[in-house]
Amino acid sequence: MKLVIAVVQDQDSNRLSNALTKGNFRATKLASTGGFLRAGNTTFLIGTEDQLVPKVLELIKDNCRSREQMVAPVSPMGGNADSYIPYPVEVEVGGATVFIMPIEQFHHF
Amino acid sequence: MKLVIAVVQDQDSNRLSNALTKGNFRATKLASTGGFLRAGNTTFLIGTEDQLVPKVLELIKDNCRSREQMVAPVSPMGGNADSYIPYPVEVEVGGATVFIMPIEQFHHF
C-alpha cells in the first residue's frame, strides 16, 4: 500500500474526485491554501495498492495538468467602457504536486 | 516514532479525541470530506512511539468501528401524515481508515 498525497487547484478538484471514484479509488479531501500552487487548492489523500500507483498518477495528470487557458478579462469597474477592448488573456491554470509515501500498516475498522 | 493518519466520521471525532487525550496521546485534527467514508469526516494526525501504535489502533477501533444503528426515519415533508408509519431504519455508521506511516525525524520546538 502507498499513500498518495496530491495538491491540486480547486477548479480541478471535482473532476479528479469523479475520475477517482469511477476508477474505484477512495480519496479523502482536505481544504488547503497557498504554496505549491496558487491560493485555493485541495489536498487529496489516496490510499492504494502499489501496482495501482501509476493509474492514480495518470488520473491526476489527465485531470489536473498545468495548461494554458484563454480567459476573458474582467471589464474595468467604473472605467471608460467606450475605449475598453476586451482582449482574452492567456493564463496558466491547473497543475498538481504529488507525493508518494510508504505505508507500514493499513487498517480499516 | 510513527505517524498515525486516521480518517473517521465526524460523529465519532469527539469521542476519539477524548479517548486519545485520556491515553496521553496528542492528535491534530483536520476537517476533511468524502471518499474513504461518507461526507463529513475528520482526519487525525497522531504522532506516537512505535510500541504504542497497537494502543492507538485499539482506541480508534473502540471509538469509531463501523456498526449498525437504528435511526428514526425523517417524517415526510408535506406528505400524508395519517398513513405515515415511522419504522426505524438500520443504517451503517462509523468506520475508520488508518495509515501507519514511518517517520525519519521528529522535532518539538
Added chain:
Amino acid sequence: MKLVIAVVQDQDSNRLSNALTKGNFRATKLASTGGFLRAGNTTFLIGTEDQLVPKVLELIKDNCRSREQMVAPVSPMGGNADSYIPYPVEVEVGGATVFIMPIEQFHHF
C-alpha cells in the same frame, strides 16, 4: 525528497509562510485544531530536497519556537473596576511539532 509536516500555532503561521517563501520553499497549509498544541493551529506540508531539511527546521524553529510572552489580562467584565489591578501575565505561546517523512516518488504536473 522529504515531506516535512509541521503543526504550528495560528499566530506564527503567517510569519513562517513568509520565511518559507523567502527561502524558496513551497508549502501547502491546512487548517487544523487541537492536540499537539493549543486549539487553532496550522499544518504545513513542505516538500524539500534532503539536504535542505536542516534549513526548513531552522526556519520553523526561528519563527515558531515556544516562548514566554507577557500578556495584559482581560479586564473583569462588570467587575469592580476600582479594585482591579491589571498585572500582566506570563503565558507560553508558539511551539511546533515537526515530522520528517520519507517520500518514494515526487511528481509535478
